Amino acid sequence: MALTAVVLSLLAAPALAGPGDKALDDVRILSADDMQGRAPGTPGSEKARAYILSRFAQIGLSPVGERFEQPFSYVKRDGSTVRGINLVARIKGGAEGGRVIVVSAHYDHLGVHDGQIYNGADDNASGVAGLLAVAEAFKQQPPKHDVILAVVDAEEGGLRGAKAFVADPPVPLASIGLNVNFDMLSKNPNNELYAAGAAPFPSLKPILVKVAMTAPVTLKLGHDTDADGKQNNWTDQSDHYAFAEQGVPWVYFGVEDHPEYHKPSDDFATVPQDFFKRSVATVVQATLALERDLDDLAKASGR
Secondary structure (H helix, E strand, O other), X not given: OOHHHHXXXXXXXXXXXXXXXXXXXXXXXXXXXXXXXXXXXXXXXXXXXXXXHHHHHHHOOEEOOOOOXXXXXXXXXXXXXXXXXXXXXXXXXXXXXXXEEEEEEEOOOOEEEOOEEEOOHHHHHHHXXXXXXXXXXXXXXXXXXXXXXXXXXXXXXXXXXXXXXXXXOOOOHHXXXXXXXXXXXXXXXOOEEEEEOOOOOHHHHHHHHHHHHHOOOEEEEXXXXXXXXXXXXXXXXXXXXHHHOOXXXXXXXXXXXXXXXXXXXXXXXXXXXXXXXXXXXXXXXXXXXXXHOHHHHHXXXXX
């Protein structure tokens, strides 16, 4: 199906009732069986991009250059070449020039294996929905700094999309004061969401602690040192690591692993909807606060 036709069909899809359910609707659509698990280079990935682009249009986002799509390619272990595509948008800040904040989330997942679809509702349709909610918030409450929204591909295969982004960034890398990354926002039985990054970048801590005081979920700081074992240090476990390798400060919002992690059961039916909506509200609140203090954060980290 042509991309335009896909967009039109997705826009015609029935939405859940109420403006507060937009993020849930995003997860429901992106993790549906017809997205085929959103593996890079597949028709399901193309359909997911079409939906995300339709949401960009609804929100009123603009590309950094001529197009939202930023293609890249990589070679898999079996020698085959895969073409990935990042989707990158910008919301202009009120001040000319200056620092930029990059908000990222990967839209790919594991595809289809042995006839089973790995829908990736939490991983990472939920993060994309969080990014779109942040974009809507910044359109309603214009930022001081430019906000780059990077919906990246091929995270599951080694952070390929994020690495392609930082290798050929749409703005000078030195201007990026902070990366805010969302990966798995929707499932935690203890009402907990983690913000990692304050240990390597202590200037983040007072902002995040202040957000945690009024957040609608229990926002906890951690998972950014080896204190509880390297496996519990999330520094290199999602797309923010591509920024970290280039010296860009980062904060990563996510939940701890759960029984549906990388399983076919990670679908919309297993998303606890109330927690997810509160989790999205929390990351929106936090990202707005981080953008407001971006200059001080960047100075504190030497950027």
